[in-house]
Amino acid sequence: MKKxxxxxxxxxxxxxxxxxxxxxxxxxxxxxxxxxxxxxxIILAALALWLGVLNLLSVHWKKVRQKETGAGYSAVxxxxxxxxxxxxxxxxxxxxxxxxxxxxxxxxxxxxxxVEISLLALLAVVLAYAAARLLSRRxxxxxIVFLASAVTVMLLMAPxxxxxxxxxxxxxxxxxxxxxxxxxxxxxLLGVALGTVAAALxxxxxxxxxxxx
Amino acid sequence: xxxxxxTALADPIGLVVGFLLTIMVLSYILGxxxxxxxxxxxxxGVASGYAAVLAFYNVIYFQVxxxxxxxxxxxLALAVPVLILFLWLLxxxxxxxxxxxxxxxxxxxxxxxAVALSGAVMGTILPQVGATVNPFDLSLAAQTQxxxxxxxxxxxYILGPLxxxxxxxxxxxxxxxxVRPKGEGLPPQRPPLVENVIVPLGQIFIAITxxxxxxxxxxxALSALVNRVGFLWEVILRFVPIG
Numbered sequence: 001m002k003k004x005x006x007x008x009x010x011x012x013x014x015x016x017x018x019x020x021x022x023x024x025x026x027x028x029x030x031x032x033x034x035x036x037x038x039x040x041x042i043i044l045a046a047l048a049l050w051l052g053v054l055n056l057l058s059v060h061w062k063k064v065r066q067k068e069t070g071a072g073y074s075a076v077x078x079x080x081x082x083x084x085x086x087x088x089x090x091x092x093x094x095x096x097x098x099x100x101x102x103x104x105x106x107x108x109x110x111x112x113x114x115v116e117i118s119l120l121a122l123l124a125v126v127l128a129y130a131a132a133r134l135l136s137r138r139x140x141x142x143x144i145v146f147l148a149s150a151v152t153v154m155l156l157m158a159p160x161x162x163x164x165x166x167x168x169x170x171x172x173x174x175x176x177x178x179x180x181x182x183x184x185x186x187x188x189l190l191g192v193a194l195g196t197v198a199a200a201l202x203x204x205x206x207x208x209x210x211x212x213x
Numbered sequence: 214x215x216x217x218x219x220t221a222l223a224d225p226i227g228l229v230v231g232f233l234l235t236i237m238v239l240s241y242i243l244g245x246x247x248x249x250x251x252x253x254x255x256x257x258g259v260a261s262g263y264a265a266v267l268a269f270y271n272v273i274y275f276q277v278x279x280x281x282x283x284x285x286x287x288x289l290a291l292a293v294p295v296l297i298l299f300l301w302l303l304x305x306x307x308x309x310x311x312x313x314x315x316x317x318x319x320x321x322x323x324x325x326x327a328v329a330l331s332g333a334v335m336g337t338i339l340p341q342v343g344a345t346v347n348p349f350d351l352s353l354a355a356q357t358q359x360x361x362x363x364x365x366x367x368x369x370y371i372l373g374p375l376x377x378x379x380x381x382x383x384x385x386x387x388x389x390x391x392v393r394p395k396g397e398g399l400p401p402q403r404p405p406l407v408e409n410v411i412v413p414l415g416q417i418f419i420a421i422t423x424x425x426x427x428x429x430x431x432x433x434a435l436s437a438l439v440n441r442v443g444f445l446w447e448v449i450l451r452f453v454p455i456g
Contacts, residue, residue, distance in 0.1 A: 005312065005316075009315050009316050012316050013320065014323060016323035018323075043277065046269070046271075047298060047302050049265065050299075051306060053264075056261055058306075073254040077254045078258070081261055088262070108263065110230045111234065111259045113231075114230075114231040115238055118239055121239065121434060121437040121438035122239065124434035124437070124438045127430070127431050143420075145420040145421060146421075149421045149423075149424025149425055150428040152424075154428040157428065157429070176421065179373050179377060180418065181422045181425035183378075183418055184418040186380070187380060187419075188422065190342070191384070192337070193337035200327070201330065203323065211315050212311075212315045
């Protein structure tokens with residue numbers, strides 16, 4: 001049994017992935033089967049997300065009950081998690097607004113959005129600090145090229161309003177953001193894609209088993 | 214309290230809540246503190262609750278529950294397996310039974326790997342290779358030129374594509390860490406051309422790219438900071454009579 005279950009898991013992964021790949025490359029023959037398998041995967045992923053939320057809830061509820069360190073924060077998390085679920089569910093089934101109904105939007109606009117934008121705003125301070133530290137800690141050619149490229153792109157993307165950007169700098173902006181950065185980004189994207197293909201092939205051949213086995 | 218009054222009160226209450234949350238998050242500038250942590254816990258609670266209901270509404274309700282309510286007999290074959298799958302998935306919550314839930318994870322990983330593979334090949338590799346090579350197709354360049362009506366330029370049609378090709382190749386080559394044995398007792402090394410020319414050139418292209426990305430992200434973060442400061446000022450003006 002101990003050896004049988006991992007082997008069965010690998011077979012499930014290989015067959016399911018293989019059929020989805022066949023459906024992608026031979027849509028007339030296996031397209032419907034691919035759709036069916038994808039629909040089940042989407043349903044499973046949604047159920048897994050619910051399991052994750054239930055796990056989050058149980059971990060923090062346990063902290064609250066056992067009065068562990070940070071139990072107050074956990075109580076706040078549990079309150080807002082259940083409160084949000086209650087509001088959106090009421091919006092869906094009672095007030096017929098769905099997840100974009102008035103009260104769901106109120107929760108999103110006044111609780112989630114301010115924190116999201118503020119965290120992004122915080123990034124401005126953190127990134128400036130990181131850039132200053134980079135210059136003081138690793139003052140080499142690549143750090144200087146990196147920061148020079150960042151400053152040039154920023155200045156030319158949104159020029160200081162009382163300083164007229166000289167038109168002679170336009171080709172420089174075009175050279176950085178249209179040629180040099182595109183070349184590097186393309187190399188990085190291709191590298192990521194080739195890495196994804198290699199990892200996916202390892203899973204589909206059963207040599208990599210991240211599902212346990 | 215009637216619904217109209219509640220709706221009328223919701224707007225200013227929302228502003229005050231948003232104001233307080235913004236202050237709590239921005240307080241991190243002074244260092245990690247309980248207010249920042251409280252805001253983050255609130256955010257995690259709200260975001261996970263919202264995501265959970267969206268997953269339920271968009272997937273489970275629309276694909277399973279609604280068809281079952283509309284035609285119970287016809288869709289029972291879909292609802293029963295979903296219920297079984299959910300109960301099966303619950304085994305992952307118990308450390309003792311977690312292994313039993315692995316076949317479901319294996320299915321998800323297999324399908325995910327296949328989708329990622331086809332997405333990487335058809336969504337990234339083929340379009341990116343095409344975009345790098347197409348500028349060297351003279352007939353295509355002539356066609357584009359006649360459509361745009363622009364005169365052929367050295368930078369636009371020759372130097373630009375050449376630099377992009379060179380940059381793409383050296384950036385990719387930078388991530389190749391293969392080494393060759395150099396003989397008995399000597400440490401294996403990359404070929405000298407790769408080590409001394411291609412790798413430094415690749416590093417420069419990567420530094421420029423990350424610099425440009427950093428600039429873009431910083432500009433976005435800065436505009437978010439301006440937005441928040443503007444929001445705080447607006448709320449203060451609304452509730453505190455100044456001037």
